[in-house]
Amino acid sequence: EAQVTQNPRYLITVTGKKLTVTCSQNMNHEYMSWYRQDPGLGLRQIYYSMNVEVTDKGDVPEGYKVSRKEKRNFPLILESPSPNQTSLYFCASSPRAGTEAFFGQGTRLTVV
């Protein structure tokens, strides 16, 4: 089944404790991205990747890191999480930039 898989689905952590949210797609898509969803703000892009080893900042990159060592994986790293990073996070992949985005199920992160 074609899908984007995120893990974990739910995470509660403490301020400053490094964490990684994994994202994997099995559709051989070139373009991958991370979004955060906050009430009243829609989805805002954090980082994106046009292909392996090619990543760039989105609209809200502060406090986040990403890497794209393999085509299928695009992890999101929070080196030192803070409470303002409490949000619902989505990973998405597209065949190419500017085409349909397929979203994962989301990761609800709470930083206390």
Add this chain to the structure above:
Amino acid sequence: GENVEQHPSTLSVQEGDSAVIKCTYSDSASNYFPWYKQELGKGPQLIIDIRSNVGEKKDQRIAVTLNKTAKHFSLHITETQPEDSAVYFCAASMGAGGTSYGKLTFGQGTILTVHP
């Protein structure tokens, strides 16, 4: 960069009525306009999209219209059903050549409730 405004933020209709959600965008370089439906506890899912060389597109009860001159596009749902209740997002994406090529900029979302 691109800015997408979506209205209304909430929409309540009776089953069988039509629902219309409107979006405006700011950058004339945008050329791809998808609409996503997000059900509770799930990720957004594409329901229909349109490219800038087309003015209207239909898929059963769903249609999207695009006015490039005015820089706005709309989602129309006819004969609404309770299972249409969800959050709907519009988005705009730029074509190749721009610094934001392929980036999706989303509207704020519309909570649609269809009452039986």
